[in-house]
Amino acid sequence: xxxxxxxxxxxxxxxSPPPPPAPxxxxxxxxxxxxxxxxxxxxxWGFAYAASATFAGHSDTPFLGDPKIVPALALPxxxxxxxxxxxxxxxxPQGKTLPGVWQPGFxxxxxxxxxxxxxxxxxxxxxxxxxxxxxxxxxxxxxxRRFAVGETLETPSxxxxxxxxxxxxxxxxxxPLFHLTxxxxxxxxxxxxxxxxxxxxxxGMDLPHAVxxxxxxPHHTGQPWKQDVGIAxxxxxxxxxxxxxxxxxxxxNAMNTxxxxxxxxxxxxxxxxxxxxxxxxxxxxxxxxRDEFVHISTMSWFHxxxxxxxxxxxxxxxxxxxxxxxxxxxxERVGIRPSPRARELFEIADLVSAxxxxxxxxxxxxxxxxxxxxxxxxxxxxVLRIIDLWEMATGDSIKADAVRLSGQQRPRxxxxxxxxxxxxxxxxxxxTRAPAHHNGxxxxxxxxx
Numbered sequence: 419x420x421x422x423x424x425x426x427x428x429x430x431x432x433x434s435p436p437p438p439p440a441p442x443x444x445x446x447x448x449x450x451x452x453x454x455x456x457x458x459x460x461x462x463w464g465f466a467y468a469a470s471a472t473f474a475g476h477s478d479t480p481f482l483g484d485p486k487i488v489p490a491l492a493l494p495x496x497x498x499x500x501x502x503x504x505x506x507x508x509x510x511p512q513g514k515t516l517p518g519v520w521q522p523g524f525x526x527x528x529x530x531x532x533x534x535x536x537x538x539x540x541x542x543x544x545x546x547x548x549x550x551x552x553x554x555x556x557x558x559x560x561x562x563r564r565f566a567v568g569e570t571l572e573t574p575s576x577x578x579x580x581x582x583x584x585x586x587x588x589x590x591x592x593x594p595l596f597h598l599t600x601x602x603x604x605x606x607x608x609x610x611x612x613x614x615x616x617x618x619x620x621x622g623m624d625l626p627h628a629v630x631x632x633x634x635x636p637h638h639t640g641q642p643w644k645q646d647v648g649i650a651x652x653x654x655x656x657x658x659x660x661x662x663x664x665x666x667x668x669x670x671n672a673m674n675t676x677x678x679x680x681x682x683x684x685x686x687x688x689x690x691x692x693x694x695x696x697x698x699x700x701x702x703x704x705x706x707x708r709d710e711f712v713h714i715s716t717m718s719w720f721h722x723x724x725x726x727x728x729x730x731x732x733x734x735x736x737x738x739x740x741x742x743x744x745x746x747x748x749x750e751r752v753g754i755r756p757s758p759r760a761r762e763l764f765e766i767a768d769l770v771s772a773x774x775x776x777x778x779x780x781x782x783x784x785x786x787x788x789x790x791x792x793x794x795x796x797x798x799x800x801v802l803r804i805i806d807l808w809e810m811a812t813g814d815s816i817k818a819d820a821v822r823l824s825g826q827q828r829p830r831x832x833x834x835x836x837x838x839x840x841x842x843x844x845x846x847x848x849x850t851r852a853p854a855h856h857n858g859x860x861x862x863x864x865x866x867x
Contacts, residue, residue, distance in 0.1 A: 672792060
């Protein structure tokens, strides 16, 4: 969400693609008061009923499981219901040049027709899962803590001071009472556990590293995010890999003009339908919509921080050529190593988010499943890139298994041996390495079984 806001501040109609990374860049988002940012999130949620997700030229709305969840959880508007309401206005300007020193006071129109920029979809929960697997939340938590308690790092510049204040206010403390982002409470006090709970329920997958103990946070034993879950999509990972393998088989045989062709479009559609049904079952009644919105917002803030040489990156002398390079240098400053596959994880995040969102929305039908691998399909490029990056980032065998199975009848109720997990962030003062042999279900971490 914050990456989208950063674009809106530069290009209110999102008409132009994002510019190439500048050597140094201080996004306007980082100059805004954290209360205004929190209020902007309330605005985006309030307009979510009008948002549509777009993929491959196709749009679908709603994407929340149940559109009635939006008004049910949104702040009331209008003086009759909320005497303190000003149309949920955050004071963040739209289409105005940012001054050198932030000067709030430009109210946004409240009606979606007048301000369509607020009717924004957001990334799929898979985006948050992939990015958190890099270990970046642990690294930034330690950076903020070090600056807050002492002077073991460089003296922060004023732009870094504003980033530190916003980061701690928005993501490492309880939000103001009654705000949408306030997921933590006495009943679920740890945001780390809340995110892992959402990943487990919707995706049936664990993060590849253990929960990092933080000052003032409860010490977790076992895996509390799985307690009292009831039903979780434990087969998602299995079916996801089978889908990627089936698509790869289709790509490998797309140029066949004679001889056998093991591509099975009917089976590919069956996998798409099964994944759609599995995800939508967890979305009934708007379930997990709020959680997804909050977790996506958290990851987008840290993603934006390392996308370019932002003030905190410059102050800690962590300038680099890509997000993974910057994150690795930041981690070195506080003794926490990110995932060695962070580069692939950053690159796949947006691609896999859009793809899984439209699997969930049922975009793929028997008539168009071949667009994922056909030679004349523009979608094929993105899907093949997802296959490459997923295999590189996780160690899951996709292409080799697809070749091995291409001449056999594809199993429907069993699957290949469990794959390796994502790499674990570790270091001298980093998170404790999680056991690699189980995730509480007798299968490797991340396997989803």
